[in-house]
Amino acid sequence: MIRPLHRVSRGVRVLAMFVACFGTLAAAAQGAKLKVSVSPAAIPKGTNYRVKVSGTYAKSELTGRAYLIAVIQYSAAPCKATAQLENNLQPQFYLAKNQQQVGVFETKSPFSRTDTFGAVVLGTRRVCAYLYPKVVGPADTTAPIATASAKYTVLKKR
Numbered sequence: 001m002i003r004p005l006h007r008v009s010r011g012v013r014v015l016a017m018f019v020a021c022f023g024t025l026a027a028a029a030q031g032a033k034l035k036v037s038v039s040p041a042a043i044p045k046g047t048n049y050r051v052k053v054s055g056t057y058a059k060s061e062l063t064g065r066a067y068l069i070a071v072i073q074y075s076a077a078p079c080k081a082t083a084q085l086e087n088n089l090q091p092q093f094y095l096a097k098n099q100q101q102v103g104v105f106e107t108k109s110p111f112s113r114t115d116t117f118g119a120v121v122l123g124t125r126r127v128c129a130y131l132y133p134k135v136v137g138p139a140d141t142t143a144p145i146a147t148a149s150a151k152y153t154v155l156k157k158r
Contacts, residue, residue, distance in 0.1 A: 032057040032146035036070075036129045041150075043119040044157045051094075053129045053148070054112035061145050064134025068111075069103035070095050071128050074121075079128035079149045086128060087138050101135070119154040126151045 034055040043049045057066050069083040071091035080086045083102070093102040094115060104113075130144040 032061055032131055034129055034131050034146035034148040036127050036148040036150040038127060038150045038152040041152045043152060043154050045119050045122055045154055046157055048116050048118055049152065050114050050116050051127050051150075052112065052114045053127075054110065055106070055129075055131055055146060055148075056110040057106075057131060057145060058109070062133045066106040066109070066111075067103050067132040067135045068095065068106050068113075069093065069130045069132065069136075072117075073126040073128060074123070076124040076126055076151055079126060079147065081147075082144060083128075083130040083132075084136070084138055084140060086130075091128070103130075103132070103135070105135075106131070122154050122156060124151060124153045 032055065034053070037052045039050045039052070051070070051072075053068065053070055055068075071083065071086050071093050073079070073086070073089065073091045080089070094117075095104045096102040097104075126149055128149045129147065131146040132142060133145050134142065136142050
């Protein structure tokens, strides 16, 4: 039996709508992602190293503008759950513009930024990054939508 053309095209449209909806739901289910890397991971004192923070988010996850906070801890301890808790440890907020704004807005997704630092003090450190759905302050209870960290060590120069 041959189907009328209008029935086939309606079936194709329904299938296309199903695939589009499923793709949108799958993308939303993945959620925001954040990755931190330090290169090199073992750094001779007096040399430079790079911290790369990259990530993605969906606009539907935001309640304002995507806000990235990154800190350098002066220990190998695991990162705290939020940047607000890190604040109690007095880390270096290296994206800070001023005392009130310790992060930067990420205006597009995916995003990536690389910052270069000089290794001065010996020891193991950790970079902790937090992606928030809006700008946050020290007393804000908003949870990050993604977090990531990377450990590195500053060694004696050989």
